[in-house]
Amino acid sequence: DGVGVGKTIEAGLILRELQARRDIRSILIICPRPLVTERKWQIEMKRFEERFLHLDGPTLRYCINEMDLEGIWPEQHQRIIIPYSLFDETLLYGSDGRRKRKKGLLDLDPPPRFDLVIVDEAHHIRNQDTFSHKAVRFFCDHAEAVIFLTATPIQLGNHDLFVLLNTLRPDIIIDQESFEHMSEPNPFINQAVAVARAQEPEWTIQAKEALDSAARTPWGQSILRHNPEFNRINARLAEGKIGLEERVQLITDLEALHTFSGIINRTRRRDIGEFTVRKPExxxxxxxxxxxxxxxxxxxxxxxxxxxxxxxxxxxxxxxxxxxxxxxxxxxxxxFLEEILSRHLDELSWEEADN
Incomplete structure (x- = not known):
């Protein structure tokens, strides 16, 4: 999302939706240290009546030690905020103590399993060789749900985006080759969106030409051409004479054709103007x-x-x-009703049996 459009608020809204669907007890937020110093996430999450603790180095080490000894993350640290700067070699790989070796984060078995991991300024993990990347990937690999937030997912090239998506959904973005294959139609789809936004004369013809180019890519030939929504949009563009309201909807439909639309959500400042809502309603x-x-x-x-x-x-x-x-x-x-009720009814049965 663009800078200032309310990514933390979006994360809070997603959290609320997840809480409505399942029991969310443990939440980890990873962000740059300045945001910890400014207490940004603590303050923003209070809008949603959520209380988070900042973890410093010794406390994070305590949690790792407890996880190693007890097999569970400490109950008092279930909703925490950790800065990237805490992830160093010793924390990840452990160290040799006077009596015995202290395990590192990556040594933990079983690993910590958070119900939700939120990674703010996720472009900080674009380098796969950094400790930050390895720590974030470790937490994400064992989390129930993950959210990445960034205004600049691509800084040095498409490889940055590949790293983020591969960390987020390794089951879909398997390797660089599959990423490149899936990416091929996207420049043409983006072009179609751009001309639809600009609404220049004969924009429908230009948008259709862009979609036809997308369909000629290997991914387009194997996937897009068999997509009913793609064919519907293409046919509508061929007809021309699209009104204002239909054009706005068509832009949304075109963006949904993006091969990563199920993983990435993008909000631009120009799309929302000055109407960013800074509080939940x-x-x-x-x-x-x-x-x-x-x-x-x-x-x-x-x-x-x-x-x-x-x-x-x-x-x-x-x-x-x-x-x-x-x-x-x-x-x-x-x-989740059956699980919730069955669990408590089982407890009731045991209670009655004891009596």
């Missing part, structure tokens, strides 16, 4: 009758289970997470 949407019935019955069952297990003490507090999830996104919560 709750949008209230009424439940349908069936949704309301499901919501109420779910919370009632959960409350009864908690009451049976723990009495009436702190039931409201224990209901906080599922109440928030149910109110935010029933659809997102649905895949």
């Amino acid at each position: 709750t949008v209230v949407v009424e439940f349908t009758p069936k949704q309301k019935e499901l919501h109420d019955e779910l919370l009632q069952v959960q409350a009864e289970v908690f009451s049976r297990l723990h009495g009436d003490v702190n039931v409201k507090f224990m209901m906080t997470t599922i109440r928030r999830q149910a109110a935010s996104c029933l659809f997102g919560l649905a895949p």
